[in-house]
Amino acid sequence: MTAAMRTMSVDQPSAHLRVVSEQSAPSTTSGINLSGVSKTYGTGDGKVPSLRPLDFHINDGEFFVVVGPSGCGKSTLLKMISGLLPPTTGEIHVDGNKVTEPHGDVGIVFQNALLLPWRNIINNVLMPIDMKNLPRADYMDRAKQLLKMVGLEGFEKKLPWQLSGGMQQRASICRALVHDPKIMMMDEPFGALDAMTREKMNVELSRIQRTTGKTILLITHSIPEAVFLADKVLVMTERPGGIAAIYDVPLGRERTLDAMANPIFIDLVARIRKHFMTNSALD
Amino acid sequence: MxxxxxxxxxxxxxxxxxxxxxxxxxxxxxxxxxxxxxxxxxxxxxPAPGDVVKVLYTDWPELLAQSGPTTYATLLGFLASAVFGIPIAMLIAGSRTVESYVYPLLVFSQSIPKVAIAPLFVVWFGFGIVPKIIAAFLLGFFPVVVSAVQGFKSVDPDMVDLARAMKGSRFRVFCAVNLPHALPAIFSGLKVSVTLAVVGAVVGEFVGSNSGIGYVLQRSIGTFDLPTMFAALVILALLGVILFWLVDRIERFAIPWHVSQRADVFVGS
Missing domain, CATH: 1.20.5 (Single alpha-helices involved in coiled-coils or other helix-helix interfaces)
Incomplete structure (x- = not known):
């Protein structure tokens, strides 16, 4: 039934597009594995189902993008994988370990940069180190290096409000990377930025992922952004959220903005958009 | 022109x-x-302003001596409202259960006029400093709690999630995120509180005391010595202004990053 559902509103896939309906024996000891994970908010009569049972697997080092209409439970999904929110049913495993509490091996980037206004940039980047009670001195070089990587060299002593929105968001990406987590979770990280900055940030993020080899789970509203960044795109249905389809993106790792003119890119964007058109649910 | x-x-x-x-x-x-x-x-x-100034000039040693106990009671009452108010606000903001039990009662108690119950403290604690401190505390307490609750509650839940996801302990997250975030609201509550604490101390002196500016006020009203009464009012106003200014200075020192203080950051850097 699930397999039928996933291809329901989609034409027969073209040769270069593979709908990953059943994954071939996902490894349970590496990557992120979700089995039967669902979430229902509230109790008694006020029960609001947010997510239908989900089963999928994210491999190590994969750039995994979730795209879906607003209110489909994307952020809930991210919080559950981070261990901030317990699932109502099902289990989440990261590297074979069941997630029951925040596991610390993740870096999170939200839509807002959420920098602490009383800390300067370098101290904001070092915040995970303080939270984990690790020696700051060991990570100072790494923090500076990360800031250099995202073009914020020389801004270490500035306070957040002295930086533009795009710069703040880049600082928050450094913060998510400073403790060298295996996984990076991004909840509409560029949603608050203007279109031009957003494209730049996409290219930068793509480069960061290539150079660091992190597993990235990114959530977005934007279909082109999803396809541009992803190795795999998970398309979600309307609330309560479920899996409409999972697509491989056969565009190779090295991507520039030119990739957006690639017929495969255009085809895939159109195909994903169709999911929402038929449900007329894209806000 | x-x-x-x-x-x-x-x-x-x-x-x-x-x-x-x-x-x-x-x-x-x-x-x-x-x-x-x-x-x-x-x-x-x-009274004419000249007469008031004359009293201020001739009686200033007496007025200064009398403002001592008032200041002392005000400060202790104010410190007590900060020391008790902020932790109670933390509890109220941190737990819905505590909030539902405590908050309505707090508002209820705040509606009782302090002047009406101040004589009770004299009955309980005598004519010493204690009734004054309690009166100052009771007036200063509420604004601290209300502002601090609002400050603690206005923390972005995503920010707290972020800190929790970094595996920070509850205490560590609180010190790094919640407390600094609440400080601007706490300080605005403290500023209101310190001026009200002056009023509270005077109320305490009104109902039962033989020292302090409140006592001077009541004595001069009784003898229709209006210049002295007005002089006492001037002293009280000065006391309020000075204490307010002190809290304001501490605030600038404690939260130089806040929007309201940013002009100073520029000057400083």
Whole structure:
């Protein structure tokens, strides 16, 4: 039934597009594995189902993008994988370990940069180190290096409000990377930025992922952004959220903005958009 | 008005922002004096500013001595409202259960006029400093709690999630995120609280005390010594202003990053 559902509103896939309906024996000891994970908010009569049972697997080092209409439970999904929110049913495993509490091996980037206004940039980047009670001195070089990587060299002593929105968001990406987590979770990280900055940030993020080899789970509203960044795109249905389809993106790792003119890119964007058109649910 | 090439040093001085309240004050005092002369107001109704100044000048050792106990009671009451108010606000903001039990009762208790129950403290604790401190505390307590609750509650839940996802302990997250975030609200509550604590201390002195500015006030009302009464009011106002200013200074030192303080950051950097 699930397999039928996933291809329901989609034409027969073209040769270069593979709908990953059943994954071939996902490894349970590496990557992120979700089995039967669902979430229902509230109790008694006020029960609001947010997510239908989900089963999928994210491999190590994969750039995994979730795209879906607003209110489909994307952020809930991210919080559950981070261990901030317990699932109502099902289990989440990261590297074979069941997630029951925040596991610390993740870096999170939200839509807002959420920098602490009383800390300067370098101290904001070092915040995970303080939270984990690790020696700051060991990570100072790494923090500076990360800031250099995202073009914020020389801004270490500035306070957040002295930086533009795009710069703040880049600082928050450094913060998510400073403790060298295996996984990076991004909840509409560029949603608050203007279109031009957003494209730049996409290219930068793509480069960061290539150079660091992190597993990235990114959530977005934007279909082109999803396809541009992803190795795999998970398309979600309307609330309560479920899996409409999972697509491989056969565009190779090295991507520039030119990739957006690639017929495969255009085809895939159109195909994903169709999911929402038929449900007329894209806000 | 004629155009000036460059503002003179006198007009520059008159435009200095710290001088403006004094300029207004002088205007009010002049208006007050004129009104008494024009409308022939008798001295037992409103004293002339000159008489008040005379009392301030001749009786200042007495007034200074009497303002000692008032200041002492105000400060202790104010400190007590900070020491008790902030942790209670933390509990209220941190737990819905605590909030539902405590908060309505707190508002309820706040509606009881302190002047009405102040004599009770005299009955319980005698004519010493304790009833004054309690009165100052009771008046100063509420604004601290209300502002601090609002401050603790206005923390972005995503920010707390972020810190929790970094595997920070509850205490660590609280110190790094919640507390600094609540500080601006706490300070605005403290500023209201410190001026109310002065009122509280005077209320305490009104109902049962033989020292303090409140005592001077009541004694001078009893003998229709209006210049002394007004002089006492001036002292009280000064006390309130000085304490407010002190809290304001501490605030600048504690939260230099906040929007309301940013002009200073620029000057400092």
């Amino acid at each position: 004629s155009e000036k090439k460059a503002p003179g040093s006198v007009s520059k001085l008159l435009n200095a922002s710290w001088l403006r309240p004094f300029v207004l004050l002088v205007m009010i005092v002049v208006g007050w004096d004129l009104a008494i002369r024009i409308f022939n107001i008798p001295a037992y109704q409103i």
